[in-house]
Amino acid sequence: MLSRANKNILKVKPYVPGKPIDEVRREYGLKKVVKLASNENPYPPSPKVLKAISLAAKKANRYPDGSCFELRQELARRLKLEPEQFVFGCGSDEVIVMAIRSFVEPGDEVVIAKPSFLVYSIASAAAGAVLVEVPLDGLRYDLPAMKAAVNSRTKIVFIGNPDNPSGLYPTSTEIAEFMEGFPSDVLVFFDEAYFEFITGRDYSDTLALLKTHKNVVVARTFSKVYGLAGLRIGYGMADREVAGLLDRAREPFNVNSIAQAAALAALNDGGYYKRIIREQTGERTRLCEALEKMDMEVSRGCTNFIQVRLPRDSGEVVLGLMKKGVIVRDMSAWGLQRYIRVSIGRPSENNRFVKALKEVL
Numbered sequence: 001m002l003s004r005a006n007k008n009i010l011k012v013k014p015y016v017p018g019k020p021i022d023e024v025r026r027e028y029g030l031k032k033v034v035k036l037a038s039n040e041n042p043y044p045p046s047p048k049v050l051k052a053i054s055l056a057a058k059k060a061n062r063y064p065d066g067s068c069f070e071l072r073q074e075l076a077r078r079l080k081l082e083p084e085q086f087v088f089g090c091g092s093d094e095v096i097v098m099a100i101r102s103f104v105e106p107g108d109e110v111v112i113a114k115p116s117f118l119v120y121s122i123a124s125a126a127a128g129a130v131l132v133e134v135p136l137d138g139l140r141y142d143l144p145a146m147k148a149a150v151n152s153r154t155k156i157v158f159i160g161n162p163d164n165p166s167g168l169y170p171t172s173t174e175i176a177e178f179m180e181g182f183p184s185d186v187l188v189f190f191d192e193a194y195f196e197f198i199t200g201r202d203y204s205d206t207l208a209l210l211k212t213h214k215n216v217v218v219a220r221t222f223s224k225v226y227g228l229a230g231l232r233i234g235y236g237m238a239d240r241e242v243a244g245l246l247d248r249a250r251e252p253f254n255v256n257s258i259a260q261a262a263a264l265a266a267l268n269d270g271g272y273y274k275r276i277i278r279e280q281t282g283e284r285t286r287l288c289e290a291l292e293k294m295d296m297e298v299s300r301g302c303t304n305f306i307q308v309r310l311p312r313d314s315g316e317v318v319l320g321l322m323k324k325g326v327i328v329r330d331m332s333a334w335g336l337q338r339y340i341r342v343s344i345g346r347p348s349e350n351n352r353f354v355k356a357l358k359e360v361l
């Protein structure tokens with residue numbers, strides 16, 4: 001059957017997710033496994049969200065509201081946008097896919113940073129796009145080079161704001177310069193999965209760009225700070241016309257009813273999530289300091305993960321850590337040899353990682 005498959009799909013390198021906890025437990029006969037590999041929130045949803053989930057579960061016999069009406073109204077009110085400017089996805093991953101589906105035809109170009117979030121390249125390849133990868137400058141986006149890579153065949157430029165794996169964002173000045181004179185018929189997709197973690201004053205207000213630019217999409221998610229990664233819900237915001245185009249590329253019932261109820265409840269339980277952000281930010285600093293004391297080079301970023309440069313091959317170290325019940329991400333898949341990416345866990349999980357790393361090294 002391979003010869004009959006879609007040629008673009010054959011070109012796709014499958015996404016390799018972080019190993020699930022149960023798999024590692026089974027494989028190495030371990031009792032307790034700590035997963036710091038997928039930039040998840042280490043805490044469960046708030047009690048109010050859990051209640052909303054169980055109420056929604058009672059109606060799981062019905063199809064969900066394909067338009068996410070209530071959540072749409074609530075986000076529009078909070079973010080001072082029109083409800084029609086939103087599009088909802090099964091995770092913000094799906095919003096990325098919808099943007100590509102609605103704009104990219106085989107042979108069109110998509111500009112991304114190298115390395116950057118893997119879904120940009122996977123979804124572009126599946127659509128038959130020509131990927132134009134612009135190397136990072138150190139760990140930071142080289143926005144002038146990305147702008148220079150845009151031509152009449154370019155349909156979308158993806159900007160991880162901040163990106164994964166770097167954990168860094170382009171400053172508001174850099175983004176303003178990038179947008180200055182940028183072609184109005186090329187989509188600029190700001191992926192803000194980690195938005196709620198950011199406190200920097202130099203972080204760009206991309207929602208303000210929506211007022212002046214019809215070619216901007218901003219995507220956010222409930223997977224990170226709001227801890228709903230397992231329910232899969234994210235959203236995109238754009239000019240009404242662009243949002244409408246993305247919406248056409250969506251499956252009719254792509255966001256399930258439990259996810260919609262949970263997201264709405266999470267928005268209305270901000271205090272719980274603010275405490276988590278505060279703890280995670282403090283833990284990030286503590287973890288980085290512990291690693292720096294071990295003479296490790298660390299990229300702290302501003303999200304719920306860090307990148308660590310190891311003194312030796314990352315594959316060996318990742319395996320050694322896994323055998324000790326700690327799952328982290330080997331960055332060699334991104335072409336970053338000797339690097340691992342570590343999500344910030346609960347304090348006890350972070351301690352366990354540091355101890356295991358000392359032993360493995």
Ligand SMILES: Cc1ncc(COP(=O)(O)O)c(C=O)c1O
Nearest residue numbers: 091092093117164193221223234
């Ligand atoms: C930069 C970035 N964008 C988007 C996503 C997708 O998140 P989700 O599909 O869970 O909303 C992730 C997840 O790790 C990410 O790191």
